[in-house]
Amino acid sequence: MASPNIVSSSQSSLSPPPATSIASTNGGYESGEIDWDNLGFKVTKTDYMFIAKSSLDGDFEQGQLIPFGNIELSPSAGILNYGQGLIEGSKAYRREDGGIFVFRPQDGAIRMQIGAERMCMPCPAVDQFVDAVKQTALANKRWIPPADKGTLYIRPLLMGSGAVLGVAPAPEYTFLVYACPVGNYLKGATEALSLYVEEEVHRAVCGGAGGVKSITNYAPVMKAMRNAKRKGFTDVLYLDSVNNKYIEEASSSNIFLIKGKVILTPKASGTILEGITKKSVIDIAHDLGYQVEERSIEVEELITAEEVFCTGTALGVAPVGSVTYKDKRIEYKISSEIVSQQLNTRLVGIQRGTIEDKRNWIVEVK
Template identity: 65%
Template sequence: MILRRFFSSSFRLVSSSSSSSSSKLGGGCHRDGFRAVSSMPEPCQSSPLSDDESCDFDWDSLGFGLMPTDYMYIMKCSKDGKFERGQMSRYGNIELSPSAGVLNYGQGLFEGLKAYRKRDGGFRLFRPDQNALRMMTGAERMCMPSPSIEQFVDAVKQITIANRRWVPPLGKGSLYIRPLLIGTGPVLGLAPAPEYTFLIYASPVRNYFKEGSAPLNLYVENEFVRASRGGTGGVKTISNYAPVLKAITRAKSRGFSDVLYLDSVNKRDLEEVSSCNIFLVKGNVISTPATNGTILPGVTRKSIIEIARDRGYEVEERAINMEELFDAHEVFCTGTAVGVAPVGSITCMDRRIEYQTGADTTCQELYSTLVGIQTGTIEDKMGWTVEIS
């Protein structure tokens, strides 16, 4: 249970106590050298916050862009490799050494999850423990200490409560929560940073793609690749994302929504879209590329697989040759930001392939079930959601 405390005159919310967990990779961490600087304008003035307070905003105009909320969460790694108790701070800029590990060598991870408003005014998180586990896996790959599952989930609860007036009304969007784990300690030679910081900020969002809920038009990229075997494609490191910007920019300039990448060895098997996983549907069979180290194991991906199997579909996780795109009846993408997004067409080898979309499709069935569980309109028999009063 989260302990709510009164805001002090400096507008800081002290976090509840959380047990620290040691890390095998956490040696040599320091406590100083990092601080929040509250230099950004506050978008919605009112304090202290109250339970019935809401932000005066036209939620129908909400898209997927940064809208700074009131608070962010900061937790620093102590000298013994453990993460100490975190605290809330006003949303603002952060100060880093120019030789910070994250700036020089890209030693950083991020996660993405959402908080939803319930009909009774409370809030609900969707599988935050899975994001915590994925961050721990990524931290091991990137030679970083990581918060425990308990610390991660507790911090996400706190950021939701502190920014509760920014959680959109039911059906109008969600509060996107962005946890970061970064090497903040100074380092010159190539080595793990000597200190780390866990930081969370949040922003209300709605549709990720500019098409809204309209079907996506994807382009199969055959020049650039997203990830290579033995690399970091299977973890959510920050260094995975800037390299795809050139391919995305080129595709969008030609009228496409996003890029579908192929494997780096033979450029034959499907991998994933820039920011989401991909699924093919043919009859009662749903296929998705296996997470073999180059594909991110998405939380939404995992959830859709479990929902589909529970509803009687046969789900295959395997290598999928791009030729199979020509035989599929439906294609859809999954991800925390995109949700479950139908694909209307894919252009492959200069040939445009169109797919079934709209009502009575497998995509729509799975989307409705997932959103129902996330928002509480469908009973959560899986035990996936975390309630926040």
């Protein structure tokens, strides 16, 4: 199989160094080079990315690490013309002892396989996916922030890179993994979300691809997000497209409501993405003695909720300070004792290694 057609921003061809030299090059930890306290959540050029290719009917090659750079695509590539692409997200954490760990990469691999079947794409095996994530984290080791300063956000991307004219699966596919150091997704570490309930634009429809992490799910929500942010809101909360009365999710996160000892979240039925952080929070909630109900939730139930919060890989567990629906603002009390804070503390503790991981969620990178 031909080697990946990659073009760096600084050179016309790339010859990837052996994995051993990559590991030794980035094994050092030079904290003085990066302002860890002001990372934000943005693209930062790191050192290396992982890439592998496959034909439509073949298996993915072993793949390789190459210097971070631009990629070259045919103007007829399936990803560009027909949106044949999937993304995933994971994070690598540096612990106090210097150890590096990734949170539930195997779940991202399985979710990508489900999405690939829906989008008529071949997909790396679970072991291949996890190994690529680990290799990318290790190759960019010096970019992983110190404990409690941030994380290395890892983005696996599967795309139809082969040229195709006419609506059909591409003849070639590229699996690519890159990474960026990030701080808090929100501008302020303690900032609460303010959501606007969207009644005209729908994120997903029955029978569509709303239940998989397709790239086609994100551009259509940008206009609604832009309009909401212009009005001072953080994000948009979408309703179902059939009845326009059941809450589904925000633009890139799942939503939960709390009523007493019961935690409610919309049941995924093809239009809601099955979040990995969402699944983790549900398990943690059970551990803490809460009852969790996954069901249809009418938007009016936001009025009687004691607490609302959102979850996502990038976002973590974030409290919602207010939801605005039909020009009525519903406010929720925010404090260090709210349930979402308890859930977040437990989740972060497992990720950081200060709380025992009883479910094998954590994968060590070494």
